[in-house]
Structure formats: C-alpha cells, structure tokens
C-alpha cells in the first residue's frame with residue numbers, strides 16, 4: 001500500500017528496520033504536512049524497538065521503553081554512586097530524573113543528561129583536588145546529593161516531559177538550555193575560584209571579596225562560556241534531528257546557558273539574600289560562614305537564597321533556549 005507520504009511500506013513489515021532518527025523525521029514530516037502522525041511514530045524511544053514488537057500492542061512497547069529507561073538510568077546512577085560522584089540520595093534522584101527524561105525524550109536526551117553529569121563531576125573532582133583545604137567552596141565537595149541533582153536536572157525533566165506531551169521541538173531546546181545554564185554555573189564556580197585577579201561586582205564593576213554573590217572575573221566568565229559551549233556542542237551532536245541544524249542548536253543552547261549565568265550574577269549582585277559574619281566582618285551568601293560562625297541577615301530578599309537564585313538561573317536559561325529555538 002502506498003500512502004501519500006510513502007513511509008508505510010518502509011515500516012510495516014518486520015523485515016525492514018528503520019533507525020529511530022528516520023522514524024522520527026518521518027513523523028515530523030507527516031506533522032508538517034498535517035497528516036495524522038501514526039501512534040507508533042510519536043514515541044521516540046519506542047520507535048527503534050518497534051519493528052520487532054509490531055505484533056504486540058503499542059502500549060506494551062511504551063511500557064517496555066519506560067522500564068528500560070529506568071533500568072538504564074538506575075545502572076548509570078549506581079555506577080556514579082560506586083565512583084563516589086553521587087551519594088545514595090543523589091543516585092536515587094538521578095535514577096528518577098534520568099529514567100523520566102529518557103522515557104519521555106529518548107535515548108539521546110538521556111545521553112545529554114549523562115554527559116552533563118560526567119563533565120560536571122570530572123570538573124568538580126579535578127578542581128577539588130587542585131584546591132587545598134581553604135577557599136570559599138570547600139564544604140561543597142564533589143559528591144552530589146539529591147538536592148543538587150534535582151536542582152540541576154529538575155527543570156530539564158519538566159521540559160522533557162512537556163516535549164513528550166506537547167511535541168513542540170522548542171521544548172527540547174529548552175531542555176538542553178537548562179542543562180547548559182546549570183553547567184555554566186558549575187564551571188564558573190569551580191574554575192572561577194582559581195582567579196588570581198580580584199573579582200568585580202557585575203552591576204557596578206567595583207572590586208569585591210572572592211565568593212561574594214554577583215562577583216565576576218575574567219577567568220570565571222571564560223569558564224561560564226566554556227561550560228555552556230560544552231553542553232551546546234553535545235546538544236548539537238545528540239539532538240540535531242529535531243527540526244534544527246547543529247549550528248542552530250549549538251548557538252541557541254550556548255547563548256541560553258550564558259544568559260542564565262548572567263541572570264544568576266545579576267540577581268546575586270542585586271536582590272539575593274546576603275548574610276554577615278560578625279566574627280570575620282564579611283558579607284556572605286552562606287548561613288554558616290567558612291569560619292564556623294552562624295551568620296545574620298544583612299540585605300536582600302530573604303527567600304532568595306543562593307539555591308533559589310541558581311534554580312531561577314536554570315529556568316532563565318531554559319526560557320532563553322526555548323525562545324531562541326522557536
């Protein structure tokens with residue numbers, strides 16, 4: 001049977017195996033010409049295993065895909081736990097997030113998430129080793145807990161699920177951009193700590209102490225761009241078959257990541273909650289200063305803690321990415 005699109009004969013037998021990419025692009029083509037999209041083409045991770053399971057009902061394939069996604073995510077998370085890149089709660093959160101993203105947006109989206117965590121973990125480990133037991137970021141360590149995993153991957157998960165529900169490709173751009181913003185922030189914090197020059201406040205360019213929120217340095221800025229561009233390049237490689245070229249994806253995701261990080265610095269320099277350590281007479285975003293003293297409120301909006309600002313920066317990155325990708 002020949003359909004107007006001509007893809008039916010290529011996918012109907014068990015003999016012909018189409019790649020996931022082919023099936024996906026055919027589905028997009030069908031959508032563009034406003035033909036109804038066959039149900040089996042709508043789910044990206046279902047597509048590659050579908051020809052073999054065609055006789056069985058489509059729902060079963062989707063359920064199987066979801067189960068496989070969570071098994072794969074659990075395996076990768078357990079590995080990360082064994083390698084001390086995640087603690088136990090972090091591994092559980094990563095299984096939840098990784099499984100959901102893979103089930104909703106496909107293996108390439110899951111691969112991008114893994115690439116994000118691997119590059120961030122390697123970076124944290126290297127800088128943690130180079131940095132002696134002093135400086136601003138000592139207590140963070142490289143062993144990520146559930147909160148850090150959810151803060152970095154939660155927005156990406158929402159975008160991936162929304163993409164599956166509404167099938168708009170800009171949501172996939174937002175997914176990658178949220179990871180780019182998270183990476184940009186991580187890289188800036190980890191590498192920026194090594195800056196020799198005194199950082200300056202992004203709003204007034206006045207020199208400030210290291211570790212003050214909203215402070216930027218040339219090295220930290222370079223790290224921000226590098227972190228965003230790394231995720232941009234990975235997204236351009238992994239997600240290019242979704243209605244955008246590699247170059248478009250790279251630019252949109254990278255710019256969004258940098259934009260999110262910029263938003264982070266602007267909030268940090270203006271309205272983020274700042275505390276004061278009376279022992280050292282220093283302004284800090286921490287509740288317990290590095291000297292061990294519990295800090296008191298100095299200025300800023302009380303609900304806008306460092307964690308909240310980081311989360312808002314990731315949301316901003318996702319929004320910018322979504323807009324640029326449209």
Ligand SMILES: [Zn+2]
Pocket residue numbers: 277278279280281282289290291292293
């Ligand atoms: Zn102190």
